[in-house]
Amino acid sequence: MNRKEPILKRSLVWQLISFALFFGLWELAGRWPVSLAFPSFSKTFLALVRITADGSLPKAYLVTLQPLLIGIALCGIAGIGFGIGMGLSRAIEWASLPLFIILQAAPMAAIIPLITYIYGIGLTAKVLAVVFLAAPVVVMNSYKGIRNTNPSLIQMCRSFLGTRRQEVIKIILPHAGALIFAGLRLGLAMGFIGVVIAELLITPTGIGDLITYHSSVADYPEMFATIVSIIVIAALAIHGLERLEQKIFPPEIRGS
Amino acid sequence: MKLRQTIVLLLVILLSATAAWAQQRTKIRYALGDVVSIDELPLLIAAERAKARGVDVEITAFKSEDVATQAVINGQADIGQGTPYAALQKVGAPIRFFYQLSALLFFPIVNKEFYKSWKDLDGQEIAVHTRGSGTEAIMNLAAKEHKIKYKNVSYVPGSQVRALALLKGNIKATILDASNKNMVMKEQPDKFLILPLGNVKASDEALFATREFLDKKQAGVRIFLEELTKVNRAINANPNWVLEERKKLGLLKDLPAKLEGEILPFYREAVQNGVFPNDGGGDSAAKNDLEFFRLSGALKGENLKVEDFWHLAPLKAALANVK
Numbered sequence: 001m002n003r004k005e006p007i008l009k010r011s012l013v014w015q016l017i018s019f020a021l022f023f024g025l026w027e028l029a030g031r032w033p034v035s036l037a038f039p040s041f042s043k044t045f046l047a048l049v050r051i052t053a054d055g056s057l058p059k060a061y062l063v064t065l066q067p068l069l070i071g072i073a074l075c076g077i078a079g080i081g082f083g084i085g086m087g088l089s090r091a092i093e094w095a096s097l098p099l100f101i102i103l104q105a106a107p108m109a110a111i112i113p114l115i116t117y118i119y120g121i122g123l124t125a126k127v128l129a130v131v132f133l134a135a136p137v138v139v140m141n142s143y144k145g146i147r148n149t150n151p152s153l154i155q156m157c158r159s160f161l162g163t164r165r166q167e168v169i170k171i172i173l174p175h176a177g178a179l180i181f182a183g184l185r186l187g188l189a190m191g192f193i194g195v196v197i198a199e200l201l202i203t204p205t206g207i208g209d210l211i212t213y214h215s216s217v218a219d220y221p222e223m224f225a226t227i228v229s230i231i232v233i234a235a236l237a238i239h240g241l242e243r244l245e246q247k248i249f250p251p252e253i254r255g256s
Numbered sequence: 257m258k259l260r261q262t263i264v265l266l267l268v269i270l271l272s273a274t275a276a277w278a279q280q281r282t283k284i285r286y287a288l289g290d291v292v293s294i295d296e297l298p299l300l301i302a303a304e305r306a307k308a309r310g311v312d313v314e315i316t317a318f319k320s321e322d323v324a325t326q327a328v329i330n331g332q333a334d335i336g337q338g339t340p341y342a343a344l345q346k347v348g349a350p351i352r353f354f355y356q357l358s359a360l361l362f363f364p365i366v367n368k369e370f371y372k373s374w375k376d377l378d379g380q381e382i383a384v385h386t387r388g389s390g391t392e393a394i395m396n397l398a399a400k401e402h403k404i405k406y407k408n409v410s411y412v413p414g415s416q417v418r419a420l421a422l423l424k425g426n427i428k429a430t431i432l433d434a435s436n437k438n439m440v441m442k443e444q445p446d447k448f449l450i451l452p453l454g455n456v457k458a459s460d461e462a463l464f465a466t467r468e469f470l471d472k473k474q475a476g477v478r479i480f481l482e483e484l485t486k487v488n489r490a491i492n493a494n495p496n497w498v499l500e501e502r503k504k505l506g507l508l509k510d511l512p513a514k515l516e517g518e519i520l521p522f523y524r525e526a527v528q529n530g531v532f533p534n535d536g537g538g539d540s541a542a543k544n545d546l547e548f549f550r551l552s553g554a555l556k557g558e559n560l561k562v563e564d565f566w567h568l569a570p571l572k573a574a575l576a577n578v579k
Contacts, residue, residue: 035330036347120426121412204386204411212413213387215322217554218343 039221047221048229056210057229064206064230067123068195071130075187079138080180086139087146087176088168097143104136108194112201126198126205133194134187141183145176178249185241192234282476284313287333289321292508294519295435297498298491298532299337299357300507302483309483311476328465334473335465339390339458341545342554344565350467352567353545355481356537357461361529362394363437364451367428374451378404383412383421383430391431393552394456401454422448434525435518458548459541460531470570481536481574488532489578495523535575542566 023041030040039047051057086093112129119125149172157167199208207230214223286303288296292315303313318324321338328336329349337357344351371377377399385391392409399406412418412427419436421427423443432440440448470477490497499519502508526532533541542562549555562568 035326036349037326037329037343116417117420120424121417121421122426204413209387209411216342216386217388218340218346220347 037218037220039224043221044224044228047219048225051210051222051225057226060206060210060226061233062206064195064199064208067126067130067198068191070123071127071134071194072184072188072191074127074131075134075138075191076184079135079187080142080184083139083142083180083183084146084173084176086143088172093143100136100139100143103132104140108133109197109201112194112197116202121203125202126195129198129202130191130194133190133197137190138183138187141186142176142180145179145183146172148179149175178245181241181245181249185238185245188241189234189238192230192237196230280310282311282473282479284311284335284473284476284480285333286313286315287324287327287336288315288317289319289324289336289338290317292317294508294511294515294522295358297502297507297519298484298487301498301501301505302480302487304505304507305483305487306480309479311479313480331466334469335463337461337463339460339462339545339549340464341549341565342388344464345555345557351464352467352470353459353462353464353542353565354470354477354567354570355463355484356459356533356541357463357484358459358526358531359529359533359537359541360390360394360456360458360460361434361526361531362391362431362453362456363434364395364398364429364431364453365422365437365440366430366449366451367422367425368447368449370428372449374398374402374404377406377429379407380429381408381410381427382406383410383418383427385415385418385431386411386413388552388554390458390460390548390552393458393548393554394453395431397456397551398451398453435522438518438521438525456548457544459537459545462537462541462545467567470567474570474573477570478573478577481570482578485534485536485574485578488536489534491523491532492527492534495520495527498523536571538568538571538575539566542568 026041026044030038030043033040048057082092082096086096108129111132115125115128115132119128153171153175154167157171162170196207199206200211204212207226210226211223214220214226286299288299290296292300296315299315303315306313316327316333318327321340324333324336324338325340325343327333328351329343329347343349344353366372366377371380382395384395395406395409410427412421412430415433415436418427418430419432419440422430422432422440437450441450465477487501490501502519539562542565546555546560546562546565550557550560
C-alpha cells in the first residue's frame, strides 16, 4: 500500500505535465498563428467559459444528449439482447450476422444523409444515426462474448447434468458479461460520433448547431470550445464506464 | 553534326517559347462553396472567355461556403465566392470583397392548407437555412415588416432539403431559392403559396480575395472581372444567351435532361428580378450588404465603412474597359 502511493502521485504529475505541454503547444500554435481561424488555447478556454456562462452550451447539451441517450438505451436493451440471441441461436446468427458486419464496415457519414430521405429531419433520424453507429459494436461484442465462452466450462456444466437454461444463466452470461460491457462502452463512443455527425449533417441542433453557427459567423474560439467540450465529455464518459467495468469485472474474471 | 545542332536549337527555341507562354498566363485559384450546377453557368462562361485572354481560372468546388472561405484565408485559394462578412470582420484578415456576382433571390413559401398570408405565420414555426444566414435575415425582416413573431425557427441547411421536406409535409413554411421554388411549384402547384416579399437588396454571391492577391494580379483580375461583367450584361439582355453559350463552349455536358429544362426559366426569373448586376455591384452593393448583414446579425457594430470590407479599384479598372 505504501509503495503504491508515490507511484500514483508520480503518474498524476506526469499526466499534468503532459496536459501542460499539450496546452502550451496549442497556445503557441494559436499565437503563431497556424491559421487565422485557429484560436489559441487561452482564447478557446475563455470562449468555453463564456458559452457556459451564457447558458448556450448547457442548453445545447440538453438537446444533444436526447438522441444520444435514447439511441444508447435502445442499443443497450435491443442490441445486447440481439447479440445474445445471435450467440445462442444459429438461426438468428445466420439471419443477422451479415447485416451487422455490413453496418460495421459501411461509411456512416455517407449513409446518414440517406436516413433523412426516409425518416425526415427530426429526432427519429438522429436517434437512428446513433443506433446505426453504436449497434454493430454492441451487438457484435455481445455475440462474441457468448460465442467465446470457454468450452470446457460448458462441458463441465453438461457433465454435471446442467440444463440448457442453467448453462446459459450460470455459465455463458456471466462469462460474456465483461465483453458485453466493453461493447456498451465502445457503443457509447460510437454514439457520440453518431450524434455529432447527425447534428452536423442532418439539421444543426444542440452541439452541431453551436459548431455550425459559430463557424458561420467566424467565432472560431467558440467553435473550438464547443468541439473541445464534446471531446472532453465523451472521453470522460467513456473513461467512467471503463472504470466501472474494471470494478464490476476485475481482471481475474475477465481473463478466464 | 549539323542536323543535331539544328535539333538542339529548335528544342531550345520551343522550350523557351513554352516557358514564355506559360509565364504570360495568369492562374487564379477559385474556391466555390457549392456544387457546380446551372446557377454557376455565368461563372463557367466567364472563366472560359478569360482563358482565351490568358487568364486560367481554376474552379474548385468545396462542400460549403465556410470551407471555401477557409481556403482563401489560409492562402490555398486566391478568390472565394460567397458572403462571409462575419469572417472578414472577426478574423481581421486583410480580405476584401471586390465584385457582386449575384443578388439574393429567395421566395418565402407556405403550405396553403395551413397559412395564407404573413399574418398567419404569427406564432408559427418556420424553417430557414442556418442560424445567421441570409434566409433567416430575410424572414426576420419580413416578420418585422408585418409585425409578427415566429414561435420557433428551425434550421434545415440546403434549399433542396427544405424543398423535399416541404413536399413531404415535414415543414409547412420555409424559404427557398428560385430553382427549388420552381421545382416545388411544378410538383404540387395547388398545395403551396409564395408570400410577397418587399425589396431585399443584398449579395447572394460576391467575390473576395486578399488585398495582396488583388494588388499583385491586377491585370488577371481585371480581365476576369471584364468577362464576368460582359457575361452578366449579355444574360440581362437575353437570358437565352446562356443556353447558346453553354452549347458553344460545351459546359456542364453531363447535366440531366430535367435540369437542362430548368436553365432558361431560372435565368429568365433571375433577370426579371435583377439578380445579375450590370456593373458588378460596386459601392451601392457594398452599402446594401453592410446594412443587410448588420440587420441579420452577421455584422456587429454601427458606422460600418465600405472600405473596411470592399476594395473597389479592381472593379473600376474593369468597368473602364467594358463599354
